[in-house]
Amino acid sequence: MDSILKVNNVVKQYGDYTALNSVSLEVPKGSIYGLLGPNGAGKTSLIRIINQITMPDSGEVLLDGKRLNPEHIAHIGYMPEERGLYKTMKVGEQALYLAQLKGLSKQEAKKQLEYWFEKLEIKGWWNKKIQELSKGMAQKIQFVVTVLHQPKLLIFDEPFSGFDPVNANLIKDEILELRDKGATVIFSTHRMESVEEMCDHIALIHKSNKLIEGKLHEVKKQYRTNTFDVGIAPYNFQQLLADISTKFKTEQADFKTLDDELKLTVTLPQGGTPRELMQYLLQHGEVTYFMEKIPSVNDIFIQTVSQR
């Protein structure tokens, strides 16, 4: 697996406060990488180091195998959480300026800009000032500015905040398309459902330390609890209810089914297998529902963060 970005033992201190405590990460090429963590965990500090806004106190960051240097600026697109544009500058002029700062020639910037304006159906905005646009419209411009110079690494800090559902979906599709075209995307977010939906890799940073990193499904596997949602129409209701709790840990469950059966969440004992549970259930009734409870990113997040 080729990685585009490697963070090796990065330490960052602000005075006495340690923002990053020897953090290492590896972002695979072509992935959508979720960088998770509560507020103040150190995500923004790390992103700023990757963008060369600040320098690490020790450790190194490699992009495509090379230590970060000013040439890399042209290969990274960054949309910060705190977004903004020059309010009194015209949209087109502003986008050209920002693209040129990223090293694009004026002609190239113009070409790209026309492509994106066409694609997002915002062609008429070229000569408008940002202050004349709505917040959502300005966010679209912000997105265009981030991707205009065709960076191979895109970093989005809370990308969907401020977008209405329609535009959020539009941006999501654009991000997926960019990934398909070969870009790598780093997401920093609190919105677990978008992580669940889009990310294939995640890392969790908490209190300046990296706690979890890996492919999303492997992380989930690691956090599986051997818990199953079970629906059963028992032959003898009372008997089953009395018996099952002696063998397994159960809880009343709530999921949608067609019949009015008994719904339980069952946790296997140490070393127990799903097969044993299934066989037990089949002896006692008609099984209508059987599904492993997969830990959501949200569960993993809360569990990990509250443990420490």
Place this chain on the structure above:
Amino acid sequence: MSLSLIIKREFNAKVRNKSFLVMTFLSPLLMVAMGTLVAYLASVNNDEVNKVAVYDKADLLKPDFKNSERTIYTDLSDLSLDLAKQKASEGYIGLIYVPEVDSLPQLVNKVEYITNETPNLEFVGEIEDVVDKKLTNYNLKVLGFDSEKIEKAQTQSNIHLSKFTGEETFKEGSWLKIILGGASGYLIMMFVIIYGNMVMRSVIEEKTNRIIEIIISSVKPFRLMMGKIIGTSLAGILQFLIWAVIGLTLFFVLSMFGVDVGATSARPEAAEATQQAMEGLPLYVSEFFKLPLLTMFVSFIIYFIGGFFLYSSFYAAIGAAVDSETDSQQFLLPILLPLMLGVYVGFFTVISDPNGTVATVFSMIPLTSPIVMLMRIPFGVPMWQIITSMVILFATFFGVVWFASKIYRVGILMYGKKPTYKEIFKWLKY
């Protein structure tokens, strides 16, 4: 590459701003209008004739109060003192009361000027002159001198000024030097305050707009800061050039117009005054060309750039440290103080002693040197002093830029905190 882009953007942002256009084209008009208004008001004031009553029963001084253009004296000695006072309080601005005395010298401390207004000191001086002249003449006569002969014997000398090279100089020339030096120093101060503030506002704008993080993910903060300072100063220089062109045009137009008015003026004194000024003019012109013009011009440019860059890096650092302009006040004072000091030291010490210790020291201290040295240069300053002062200025500039860019780098990413000096000092170590 990116530096020139930033400079261009900053320049355009300033120049295209409506307030820049308004400032550039309206303020010269305002200046002219103000000048005209002040001149008009002064002339209105001079045209006013003051009526002053005199009460002098013994006829001691009455003949000596002679009507002039501005003052008309009326004798009220026929009335009783109370009546005279009452009358004077109604129709006159004041009453000069000369008491009856046995001998003239007793008057020395006894003449009164009664008025309800705050007495005009100049006019009181005139009255005193009249009394003094009368009493002196009287005293001279008593001592046996002929006052008329003494008056004839008085001379009015006129010292010719020249240099050791034999070159003749012109007394009024030092006024020219003061005006030129003062104007350049003052101009730099104004420029620093107006455009330094613009640099600060532009930094705050980027910070509150939150675009700053996008920009500094593309360029180094130091470059952004320098681009801002250079771009803003170019906009300022353009504004000054426009003013200079407008000013010169206005000057020529008005002077042609002004000469015309002077020649056809009904009042002979005015015409005479104009004529005198016209006679003096070639002297001013020749004096002007005798000044170290090249040195003045070159050092104006150098001090202008050095001084503006030095101060505006402070302004940029302040802009980065605060969240809004209102928070910037506490940090601005230490910047404004040396500027003010420069101007005051310039106007008070340079004029009285351009090469004295105080003026020399302040023209070396980098925070005041752009102003004070420019004021000194027309009077002639040894080249080594100018060069030393410039070297100190630019060395300080690089030191300050280093210091300011550290604050800037940290400050632009700090939100929502009202920084203290202590906090900012900590940023230097990040």
